[in-house]
Amino acid sequence: MRKTLITLAFLLQSICSMAQKKVPFFSIPDTTTKSHVWILSGTTVALYGSTLAVLNTAWYKGYPRSSFHFFNDMGEWNQMDKAGHIFSAYFIGKYSREMWRWSGLPPKKQIWIGGLSGLAFQSVIEVLDGYSSEWGFSWGDMGANAVGSALLISQELAWNEQRIQVKFSSHLQSFDDPVLQRKANELFGTSYWARTLKDYNAQTYWLSVNLHSFNKDSWLPKWLNIAVGYGADGMLGGRDNTWTDKNGIDHDYGHIKRIRQFYLSPDVDFTKIRTGKKGVKVIFQVLNMLKFPAPTIEINSQGNMKLHALYF
Template sequence: MKKPFLTLLLLLQPCCGMAQKKVPFFSIPDTTVNSHVWLLTGTTAALYGASLAALNTAWYKGYPRTGFHFFNDIGEWKQMDKAGHIFSAYFIGKYSREMWRWSGLPRKKQIWIGGLSGFAYQSVVEVLDGYSSEWGFSWSDMGANAIGSALLISQELAWNEQRIQLKFSAHPQHYDDPVLQEKADQLFGTTFWERTLKNYNGQTYWLSVNPYSFNKNSRFPKWLNIAVGYGAQGMVGGRDNTWTDSHGIDHDYNQLRRVRQFYLSPDIDFTRIPTRKKGIRVLFQVLNMVKFPAPTLEISSKGRVVLHPVYF
């Protein structure tokens, strides 16, 4: 925990003592504003601390703690959990980077501070996993966190924009078999938000590419993206669909085939829709984390090809 904050303070050191000029509170300054820097630092620390405390209560509740240990989970959940780690590190870093524009710090410092914040936050979560009997510290999770942060930072450094964005979509899953549904409820929760965040069977992670940004002389609409998605279904366990319930009864649902799903679909980059209203621009930034529902071509690992009129 100490190293990320120490690094942050060292990065901020050169800004101290600089002459300050008054700027409108909500404007993006062109020089460092120390009051903005310290306000962002305090706000970020408070948000991260509060969210980690909430996560520690909600996610690890009911699981006993143990000594720090490692866990190799690279083969679980068709790597959907790794896609989640990549997306989370990217998402946290992306909006942190947008916040740090307000600091007026030099561009590269904004990028590194904002971009690495996702990796730092996810690393703390991974350490918490290391003390849980249900999970453990996973090097593959750390690698996924690094990929998410690297995708953000590299694009900001190279292009000063996100031409390739990570997005998320999810839909509810329900099983007609009561035993299977009971197991799903135990694994993924029963509320809307629990199932959205935990049920890998209903999640899709997208790479959304903006063609216009790569060729600005083209007639391709500025706001239109092409998205490639990845998902999986048929999973009620990390590696297989067998388990023993609380009554000692063994269940074998391996007839439920575990499949990978690949998607191709148009998408919208809301941040490229012109608007002068700051509130709308903020809303567009938030909406951009979600894949826009659209016609979608699905190809699964069992050879199934489906054209969905609308997929989310």
């Protein structure tokens, strides 16, 4: 949960930097430009360093430190946190790769430098987790980070484009039961942004496939995608729905089923929409993080099927 929040803040900071320097879309050189390489290197180090410094002093400040240790969290949250790691590593790498186009370095170097940046950034966070008694170094998280980076790099090397993109959507969720609502507030926060980024019950992660890119002669619009999504619901804790509150009262909500949800929906690839305005291109890159709201078919792990007129 917290890593998704931190990563999205990092992405927005990176995007603002790119827009200010006009890096990803303006005057991309044909050959290596050393001044551009130095600017990009300095920007990357500054962004990474400042973000990790804030994280190390602020986020971990309220939790006791410990010796380095491992933590197996593969069974938690129906693996929604792992989907978040894939998404985060993918998009840090994607935006970094776009920035490095401005360097003029050979394309393969741009791809590897940019693509591995997501894995590198997430790996440092994982090491910091290893020294926190609240968490620990998770090989499951590292594996998910590697999947996100690999998904980006492999497509760039094979097709020089992202035909299959990782996207995110989230909706607000509330409970009529005051005990459940209080527990949700403790776990996921009360503000709109906190609930959007922390509540695994409300999140969906998507693989959005651009149809036209797999058949260049197709009559289908270049911007039309088909997206397959994964979500979960009914989760009031990492592994089960029982807990003891701060007053020592035990709560057992094991009757609430922890379910997995699978989605199928049309989507939009904003980067395939033609525009001559460079600022709009930056906005389209940002919008492509998100799944476009559309009619959606849902099938859950209990065998139930729903049709959503509009799902986000």
